[in-house]
Amino acid sequence: MSVIRNQLTPADWVAAATHVLRDQSIDAVRVDVLAKVLNVTRGSFYWHFKDRQDLLERMLTGWRDAATEQIIHRFEKSGATPQMLIKELLLLPFRGQSAQNSAAIELAIREWARRDDLARQALEQVDAQRLAYVTRCFEALGFSAAEAKQRAFMLYGYMLSESLLRTQGTPEECQARRQFVEHTLLQPSAQAPQTSA
Amino acid sequence: MSVIRNQLTPADWVAAATHVLRDQSIDAVRVDVLAKVLNVTRGSFYWHFKDRQDLLERMLTGWRDAATEQIIHRFEKSGATPQMLIKELLLLPFRGQSAQNSAAIELAIREWARRDDLARQALEQVDAQRLAYVTRCFEALGFSAAEAKQRAFMLYGYMLSESLLRTQGTPEECQARRQFVEHTLLQPSAQAPQTSA
Numbered sequence: 001m002s003v004i005r006n007q008l009t010p011a012d013w014v015a016a017a018t019h020v021l022r023d024q025s026i027d028a029v030r031v032d033v034l035a036k037v038l039n040v041t042r043g044s045f046y047w048h049f050k051d052r053q054d055l056l057e058r059m060l061t062g063w064r065d066a067a068t069e070q071i072i073h074r075f076e077k078s079g080a081t082p083q084m085l086i087k088e089l090l091l092l093p094f095r096g097q098s099a100q101n102s103a104a105i106e107l108a109i110r111e112w113a114r115r116d117d118l119a120r121q122a123l124e125q126v127d128a129q130r131l132a133y134v135t136r137c138f139e140a141l142g143f144s145a146a147e148a149k150q151r152a153f154m155l156y157g158y159m160l161s162e163s164l165l166r167t168q169g170t171p172e173e174c175q176a177r178r179q180f181v182e183h184t185l186l187q188p189s190a191q192a193p194q195t196s197a
Numbered sequence: 198m199s200v201i202r203n204q205l206t207p208a209d210w211v212a213a214a215t216h217v218l219r220d221q222s223i224d225a226v227r228v229d230v231l232a233k234v235l236n237v238t239r240g241s242f243y244w245h246f247k248d249r250q251d252l253l254e255r256m257l258t259g260w261r262d263a264a265t266e267q268i269i270h271r272f273e274k275s276g277a278t279p280q281m282l283i284k285e286l287l288l289l290p291f292r293g294q295s296a297q298n299s300a301a302i303e304l305a306i307r308e309w310a311r312r313d314d315l316a317r318q319a320l321e322q323v324d325a326q327r328l329a330y331v332t333r334c335f336e337a338l339g340f341s342a343a344e345a346k347q348r349a350f351m352l353y354g355y356m357l358s359e360s361l362l363r364t365q366g367t368p369e370e371c372q373a374r375r376q377f378v379e380h381t382l383l384q385p386s387a388q389a390p391q392t393s394a
Contacts, residue, residue: 024312025222025224025308025312027222027224104311107307107308107311108311110304110361111222111304111308111311114301114304114305114308115221115222124364124365127362127365128365131362131365146373147377149366149370149374150373150374150377150378151377153355153358153362153365153366153374154351154355154374154377154378154381156358156362157354157355157357157358157359157362158350158351158354158355160354160357160358160361160362161350161353161354161355161357161358162354164307164357165324165328165350165353165354165357167321168321168324168325168328168350169346169350173346176343176347177346177347177350177351180344180347180348180351181347181351183386184351184381184386187386189380189381189384
């Protein structure tokens, strides 16, 4: 970081904490550890945060807002058809280093959420918002509300599993299964039980 | 546990360790913690295990073998058609308390695998074996090897996401999306890019 020590902002602490969360776990996110990483005194933490819990809450709020912001930005992007939006979503897990970094942070938050109510709430909100967004894309393609929801769940589940199962399959197989998911979820299913009744 | 203290077996230690892993994390799996849980001396641990690493390795081997055993047993179960096997797999995430317990242990192992090579190897083996098993089911239904692999990935991804997104959707919606996945993955896709060429 190119900041002068006494110019550290709360965002710097949150970034350092997120880094430690990603590479270790939430238990390792401690004021003394972060002060060492940032090369400042422990005491300077309290200029910005009431206590460790305050930091953890701001980490979660920041992550949740960024995830929401991203969704809204994407949805309102001018000129993109629902098909294009869905195809773009399916490409997200393969967007190189930055996608891998986001995925690693998110897995660490899922891990944290297993043991912490606040993290669980933030994660559930983000999952729900993303599912609602993908559902809107499928609705815009003409699928019924119920079926759009089901397709959205399958798509989102596929995205999660690409991040969990990164080492399964060659790059060519990953590419082929992404195309298969795209094809399967974009094509109408006239015989689906939900639409045939 | 109904055992007498001095009759504790290695399996008792592994079970206690798995319990702590599930409810806390691998960092909490320590000899002193387990001795306290089992109400025995720390020293008695070393009758059965060389050190903590020995215990961790046996936990992973036990989990991996159980996961593999389960698969083989299922595949060789007499009289089940591939359709039935796939439908059964899709029902697994909804098999009540025992399914939730297995899912919670598995999420804890995925978490552990982010930071530990041995855990990562065990997990990758189990994921690969399950994917290979589901692929065989789809091949038995007449899908090409490539398409069977893609359908297997979608099915397994759906199962993982039901365990990760447990609170998303009402029980009725969960039921409907499971049926949608079943219908979508079992129906032939004549126009799929992989089969139309």
